[in-house]
Amino acid sequence: MPELPEVESLSRFLAEHVVGRTVERVYPLAVHALKTYDPPVTALEGREFDGVGRHGKFLDLRAGELHLVVHLARAGWIRWYDALPEAPPRPGKGPLALRVRLAEPGGGFDVTEAGTQKHLAIYVVRDPQDVPGVARLGPDPLAEAFTPEVFGAMLAEERRQIKGVLRDQTVLAGIGNAYSDEILHVARMSPFKLAARLTEEELAVLYAAIGSTLRDAIERSRGLALRDLKSEKKSGLRVHGRAGEPCPVCGDTIREVSFSDSSLQYCPTCQTGGKPLADRRMSRLLK
Known part of the structure; x- marks a missing residue:
């Protein structure tokens, strides 16, 4: 299971690769992983990522007033691609749960989940505190306030x-x-x-x-x-x-x-x- 160090590393990597980039298309492939419907995940399309952060084990990609929040659970992961296939992905039994394609110069990332137990959680919210798991979090052990x-x-x-x-x-x-x-x-x-x-x-x-x-x-x-x-x-x-x-x-x-x-x-x-x-x-x- 990805824990704080891995999610922190993921957030730093994605901050270097997606901030300032515009979302061209979002492909939701695993309906069970989507925990919100308003706004829809496709509302990210046309928006520019302007920040990436972390709330405990939750990854937070900010695009203006919207946040793509992901909890990777036990077997979830992020896969980065400098170039994505042109053909849209098809829903199936594979690990792919969500694909985010970025506008020129291209590339993007997949959110995946291996195994048969599906606990990956994907949210699109206006405030990360709207995610129940984020709202319940205790203090971050690396925050200055944690004395x-x-x-x-x-x-x-x-x-x-x-x-x-x-x-x-x-x-x-x-x-x-x-x-x-x-x-x-x-x-x-x-x-x-x-x-x-x-x-x-x-x-x-x-x-x-x-x-x-x-x-x-x-x-x-x-x-x-x-x-x-x-x-x-x-x-x-x-x-x-x-x-x-x-x-x-x-x-x-x-x-x-x-x-x-x-x-x-x-x-x-x-x-x-x-x-x-x-x-x-x-x-x-x-x-």
Whole structure:
């Protein structure tokens, strides 16, 4: 799933390639992905993109008073083309959900979604806050307003485990399963530690880990083509998706806890005092 660093990299790439360019045609191919109908997605035609931004994991392409907002979900992606085929695309069972063709000198981009589970979401709105998922977002962890004091106040009353808190988009915008694993490994913290019980020192360490992990991931992606961003993310992860491999910090074997629809990875030596976590849905430290 694209998370904050990948969506930030996508927004920077698209800002360089579409700002100042006029939309010639929009081809909506996957009706299930379109979550709005007024204004229609074709209302973008003839408008010039004048900005690209990000709201958590939501990509925002601004064209005057309209915003094309895209949530890539688990398997969505953006594909850029310097030149597009002249023939219009046909609806079908392939991954193509939306094509945006730009006027001279041509080119454009596709919004795609692989796999059978379709969760891609595309909106055309006058205000990004009209998108329910955007309106519910918590603060951006890379914003200047997200200070250690703000972070501490947010967690003070949280009775949940810190892994779940970091993934909750209404608490922090943009962090998902992969980077929450990475952040907690950097912070040397158990994913099941209760958020409200963090000491001031632990809060400071976790706050620093959030910023450094996300910024490092963005920096690694600087200058890469869109097709290379996914592989760069995977290669840059230290624990997520690496169960059974040695921890790059201490050499211990990275462990996994599986749930019904996801899993987490961690290092026992670095994060849980050497104790493996029970791999069952109601996981807790083994006694």
